[in-house]
Ligand SMILES: Nc1ncnc2c1ncn2[C@@H]1O[C@H](COP(=O)(O)OP(=O)(O)OP(=O)(O)O)[C@@H](O)[C@H]1O
């Protein structure tokens with residue numbers, strides 16, 4: 093669902109330098125000047141490896157830390173306008189709650205703070221809890237819940253007041269595969285209700301299946317932003333070539349292909365632009381071509397290309 | 410605004426009430442009140458004096474320990490545990506509302522504690538002097554002053570909690586309490602100096618929380634009446650000074666980046 | 669950012685206002701508490717208990733009690749009190765907490781001993797306090813001096829006073845005038861001269877404002893005593909020469925017995941009433957023995973029963 097009435101989030105040159113060092117005398121740029129806008133009704137993925145500045149961006153948007161420069165507007169209003177927060181839901185990274193409360197009490201507390209109509213409150217709380225599948229644990233003290241259950245409570249508190257814009261900082265972390273699918277479904281459901289979703293993640297497959305658009309961030313700097321399909325087109329594709337005849341291996345290796353032989357069957361992956369040369373080489377070596385298939389580019393490819401090889405280990409881990 | 414402040418206060422109260430440490434402290438205070446009965450038995454003539462001194466000191470001391478103990482964590486713990494994110498980030502809660510709510514919640518908690526401890530104390534007094542008399546109204550004044558002490562110390566702990574870790578906050582709070590207890594003597598010290606030091610010391614001594622005038626335990630133990638004017642002035646003072654401490658807390662907290 | 673600076677300014681303003689108000693209130697509270705009578709009967713715990721409770725910070729606590737001593741004395745003295753009920757226990761507390769606090773002994777030696785309203789009128793307790801000081805600080809020769817002073821001027825016991833000065837003069841580093849004092853007392857030298865000598869020494873050897881003011885007061889009174897004696901001599905001389913009492917100072921001046929009208933140390937002329945010298949305002953000279961109006965002798969001014977300077981005439 094893509095509506096472009098007005099941007100839900102408009103970020104203009106927003107930046108943040110943290111004071112570090114013992115005397116706060118050193119500056120660390122957590123976020124370099126960032127310009128970005130998220131349309132209403134979008135599911136927007138905010139990608140980046142650890143330390144990229146995702147959480148920093150969210151904290152700036154929510155007024156938890158103050159920007160070193162730049163401006164941002166949420167739902168068309170200034171960041172300092174506290175009334176706009178009635179329409180925002182937020183799931184912090186590794187959420188922690190008052191562990192003396194039960195999920196029901198906690199959500200009731202948050203609903204009060206968000207100014208939910210007292211007559212609606214009980215229903216809102218129950219609905220939110222049901223949507224994350226936590227109704228059964230509604231009366232267990234939070235300190236007795238597992239990490240994944242807490243994450244669900246966290247999502248429930250982000251939607252208990254029926255916000256228009258939901259900001260989620262790594263909503264999938266700590267969830268088992270079933271939980272992750274449930275959250276994906278929930279995000280889609282919320283989006284279908286017309287809510288704008290902005291979530292940060294470094295799990296790329298989730299972003300790929302869910303997002304209309306994504307932004308990629310690295311070391312505090314925006315590396316690219318756009319519709320997922322468009323971004324993928326930018327990464328040059330690769331092809332997989334399979335043939336019979338080990339003799340051709342050396343010729344193709346010379347072209348730069350990575351070859352794996354299984355008996356007489358050889359499989360090589362090489363950039364699309366080298367395909368012609370590869371086919372020529374096979375012909376010259378009298379190899380029998382079995383098949384040529386394009387390798388589907390993924391967000392991960394884009395991500396790796398943008399973020400650079402040195403980060404790959406951390407991100408894919 | 411009011412709903413949000415009450416919600417925060419209520420949650421703070423609930424958190425404190427569900428903490429087991431609190432009950433241990435109250436129990437301990439009541440034990441001391443009880444034990445003063447035994448001490449009183451030994452020295453016949455002064456049983457009521459001993460009971461009043463020991464009992465009121467216990468109520469004052471344990472309340473202050475609780476106030477500091479919980480107060481120092483009021484803000485810093487929420488920052489550290491990041492529970493604050495879910496309150497301030499995406500809710501229409503102003504930071505000063507948060508501070509006020511937290512403060513009121515803890516004051517409520519202490520009020521209830523004081524009621525519990527005072528009930529035990531009055532029961533002991535009634536036991537010793539075979540019933541309560543008109544003269545025991547002075548004891549109510551002393552307890553009222555103790556409550557005022559709680560309010561001050563809570564606001565102090567809260568202030569420290571907005572910029573410092575719980576450990577340091579507790580040290581600061583206890584130190585300020587100790588200094589405040591000797592505030593009158595400090596002003597005396599200042600009088601003995603001269604020149605610039607005198608000015609500086611006098612200023613500092615007047616700015617310290619004036620806990621000295623809030624302790625009338627030994628007076629009421631000896632059945633001397635507390636002047637009504639002092640009750641009025643102390644009430645006003647605590648209100649004004651607490652407001653100042655809360656303003657300072659808000660001032661600091663408004664500018665704080667929440668890590 | 670304007671919203672931010674708005675909050676800053678309003679917080680700063682409000683804070684200043686509230687603190688100013690709180691200071692005013694503290695001032696008021698201090699005043700209410702200062703004239704509370706209950707401070708007098710305030711239950712004073714025993715020094716041993718306080719010392720144990722001070723958890724090793726007895727030095728600091730002693731300083732606090734020392735300020736209380738000074739404050740208490742100051743307030744009472746200003747109000748011309750007839751009693752200083754807790755001066756002795758306060759001093760005892762202070763010196764128990766810090767036995768080396770010499771100023772406290774010296775303060776006690778003077779203000780515990782002197783008669784009200786200039787002190788607590790308890791020279792025995794003062795002597796005990798200083799004896800305690802000597803036990804704790806045997807090498808502080810000044811304490812012997814203070815003890816000698818109490819015995820001589822307050823307890824009227826020149827023998828014990830001379831003994832104290834004598835003991836003190838053997839302490840290494842003792843000032844030579846310790847020996848002088850001992851000798852003067854042995855020789856029963858003129859009381860007034862010795863007293864002037866003594867108070868001058870006290871004045872010159874202390875920085876304590878209370879002690880200095882007291883010493884100056886004492887010296888003034890001693891001057892009155894010696895001046896009245898001289899004037900009385902001249903009047904007697906005149907009476908002998910003319911066979912009648914002088915009607916005023918002018919007669920003495922024209923007779924060549926005086927140069928001018930005599931003025932007391934507070935700049936008032938001495939009064940000449942039926943052949944007797946009197947000071948104009950006796951309340952300005954709390955320690956004088958001479959020059960008091962008839963019926964207003966020392967004992968009455970000081971409100972002390974049973975102590976009357978009997979005038980012969
Ligand atoms: N409070 C802080 N003080 C100093 N530096 C900080 C602070 N918070 C974040 N940073 C720095 O800012 C950069 C961005 O951090 P941020 O938390 O925004 O990353 P992130 O993208 O959320 O990473 P992750 O995926 O690990 O959550 C990091 O280099 C981090 O070290």
Ligand SMILES: [Mg+2]
Nearest residue numbers: 146147148185
């Ligand atoms: Mg993060």
